Amino acid sequence: MLAASALGLFCIAAGASAVGGVLGMASGIFIVPILTTIGGLDIHLAIGASIVSVIACSCGSAAAFLRERLTNVRLAIVLETATTLGAASGVLLSGAVPVPVLYAIFAAVLLLSAWQMLRRRQVAVVPADGKLLQGWTRRLDAVYPDRVPGRDVSYRVDRLPAGLGLMYGAGLLSALLGIGSGVLKIPAMDTALRLPIKVSSATSNFMIGVTAAASAGAYFMRGAIVPDIAGPVALGSVVGALLGARLLVFVPPAKLRLVFVAVLLVLAVQMTLAAFGIHEGLPT
Amino acid sequence: MTHPAPDVPDRLNHRLAQLMAFGTWVSSGFIAAGMVLPVLGAGARSYAEHLVSTGIVLLIVLPPVRVATMGTWFLFHRDPDFALIAASVIVIIIASTLLGAGAT
Numbered sequence: 001m002l003a004a005s006a007l008g009l010f011c012i013a014a015g016a017s018a019v020g021g022v023l024g025m026a027s028g029i030f031i032v033p034i035l036t037t038i039g040g041l042d043i044h045l046a047i048g049a050s051i052v053s054v055i056a057c058s059c060g061s062a063a064a065f066l067r068e069r070l071t072n073v074r075l076a077i078v079l080e081t082a083t084t085l086g087a088a089s090g091v092l093l094s095g096a097v098p099v100p101v102l103y104a105i106f107a108a109v110l111l112l113s114a115w116q117m118l119r120r121r122q123v124a125v126v127p128a129d130g131k132l133l134q135g136w137t138r139r140l141d142a143v144y145p146d147r148v149p150g151r152d153v154s155y156r157v158d159r160l161p162a163g164l165g166l167m168y169g170a171g172l173l174s175a176l177l178g179i180g181s182g183v184l185k186i187p188a189m190d191t192a193l194r195l196p197i198k199v200s201s202a203t204s205n206f207m208i209g210v211t212a213a214a215s216a217g218a219y220f221m222r223g224a225i226v227p228d229i230a231g232p233v234a235l236g237s238v239v240g241a242l243l244g245a246r247l248l249v250f251v252p253p254a255k256l257r258l259v260f261v262a263v264l265l266v267l268a269v270q271m272t273l274a275a276f277g278i279h280e281g282l283p284t
Numbered sequence: 285m286t287h288p289a290p291d292v293p294d295r296l297n298h299r300l301a302q303l304m305a306f307g308t309w310v311s312s313g314f315i316a317a318g319m320v321l322p323v324l325g326a327g328a329r330s331y332a333e334h335l336v337s338t339g340i341v342l343l344i345v346l347p348p349v350r351v352a353t354m355g356t357w358f359l360f361h362r363d364p365d366f367a368l369i370a371a372s373v374i375v376i377i378i379a380s381t382l383l384g385a386g387a388t
Binding site for chain 1: 294296297298300301302304305307308311312315316318319333336337339340341343344345346347348350351354365366369370372373376377379380381382383384385387
């Protein structure tokens with residue numbers, strides 16, 4: 001069993017984190033299905049290891065985004081009130097949700113992620129007669145450097161309450177499933193808040209570490225984060241995040257996107273089977 | 285009511301970048317040392333596990349430390365709104381950890 005060895009766990013996490021990094025996603029969405037359906041791990045231990053890997057991915061790549069001034073730190077701290085509240089709810093719920101339901105929710109998240117991958121993310125356009133929030137929310141507006149025009153581009157933050165609502169859901173899913181919750185953060189950032197894609201990706205990446213930390217502390221104290229499993233997974237995630245940033249230059253994201261969708265669909269089928277208690281035929 | 289453009293000082297971004305990079309390397313170093321020591325036959329297994337656990341705890345603590353750093357920065361730069369928001373996030377994380385740990 002590959003996942004039984006530290007080297008196997010390290011390689012799985014590094015691969016998942018590198019591929020996820022190229023596509024702007026945390027590795028958690030791969031880690032839990034691989035560790036449970038292929039590695040045969042208990043889902044709660046897989047979630048514990050995965051939540052640490054999500055923190056590792058976030059922390060490992062945050063510095064580069066911050067130095068490039070792509071992260072909106074003020075917006076991040078405001079949205080983190082909602083994601084951490086969601087995470088707290090998820091932690092409290094996690095013990096009460098039956099394992100088959102966890103598998104089923106995970107399968108749904110994988111399918112939604114595959115669908116999002118197939119759709120192209122688009123720059124949101126604020127209609128001319130659009131009603132933008134005024135007052136305090138305007139303090140979240142910022143600028144980011146865009147290489148194409150070669151100058152700073154200013155942007156406005158819109159529909160903050162809708163964004164906060166989606167972020168609460170993202171935090172809940174993150175704690176419940178041990179993932180970064182890009183499936184809810186991408187619509188929250190792109191559609192509700194109408195952020196430029198680069199700012200959206202950088203700010204989302206910045207936030208997932210804090211969101212995950214809100215549940216990881218509780219899981220660690222519960223004993224659901226086992227050092228023998230979470231250690232290699234975390235280290236692999238950091239290495240993978242660094243590799244992913246370099247791979248971005250060499251690998252065409254369009255081709256990788258199709259592979260990513262195929263892998264997500266396979267994992268979704270396996271998680272659905274697991275939800276119904278069917279483990280036969282899965283590699284162990 | 286209009287506000288001036290919230291031009292976040294580059295120094296805050298730079299300081300946070302330094303913190304995240306340093307914290308990631310230190311925690312990864314602890315985990316890597318704990319994984320490599322048994323392979324090299326150096327040190328007791330319990331000591332290696334302790335190193336890995338320390339690295340994991342450092343990694344978990346790093347994002348809240350980042351929030352605290354932001355809160356302090358906002359406080360010293362006379363931005364009490366964002367300092368209060370940062371403090372709220374810290375309180376939620378602590379409450380989530382304590383309540384969640386007991387809710388098994």
